Amino acid sequence: MPKKAAAEGRDDASKNDISEKAPSTNEKSENEVSRLNRMLAAVLNYLSDDEVEEIDIEYLLANTEGLREWWDRYRENNKKQIEEEIKKSLGSLSLEELESIREQIKTK
Structure with missing residues (x-):
C-alpha cells in the first residue's frame, strides 16, 4: 500500500507542476501585451507630435525599443x-x- 500512496503523491506533485506552469504562460502573455502597449504608445506619441512634418519609419524602428524585432517577426510570419x-x-x-x-x- 505505501507504493500506491507514493504514486498518488507523485501525481499530486505533477499536477502542482502543471498548475505552476500555467501562470507563467499567462505572465508571458501579459508581458507581451504590456510590451506591445508600450510600443504602440511610443508610435502614437511620435505620430501625434505636431513638430513631426514627415513620418520616418526608420526612426520609429530604431528608437522604439523592441519594435524592429517585432516588425521582423511579423514580416516573417x-x-x-x-x-x-x-x-x-x-x-x-x-x-x-x-x-x-x-x-x-x-x-x-
Missing part, C-alpha cells in the same frame, strides 16, 4: 501571404515582366 499575393498577380504580367522576374531570381 506573413511571408506566406506575400507569396500568395505574388502568385495571384503573376497572371496579369507580360512575358517580358515575367522573364525579368525570372532573371532577378536567378541572380540571387
